[in-house]
């Protein structure tokens with residue numbers, strides 16, 4: 001049992017920047033819907049989900065070029081991975097969780113970005129060589145996501 005939910009701790013979602021990392025009372029945000037979506041995904045996978053990053057403070061978001069629309073600054077996004085599972089497989093499983101409305105395959109990091117944006121149509125993309133590529137059916141095939 002984590003201190004936030006069955007499998008997660010508050011610390012899993014803290015900002016990873018140098019300034020926040022060393023500070024005990026660094027501010028952070030976590031949307032409980034995101035934790036719920038992660039728990040659902042955990043059950044589907046039946047394997048431990050690791051959080052590479054989630055909340056970003058303003059400075060860190062700016063540094064990473066996240067922009068004002070980044071769901072990381074609201075605690076509504078996370079980059080996740082599972083040991084022994086490809087990010088492609090993780091992406092496919094995550095797409096089975098209805099609550100996840102933004103889904104990105106981050107090939108640079110070997111992670112999957114998930115977020116809880118308010119959009120009827122799910123947004124899906126691949127991040128590769130610093131670029132975001134929107135996923136179409138054709139491209140999903142190219143990336144092994146269908």
Ligand SMILES: [Zn+2]
Nearest residue numbers: 015017020057
């Ligand atoms: Zn920070």
Ligand SMILES: [Zn+2]
Nearest residue numbers: 077078079113
């Ligand atoms: Zn992200």
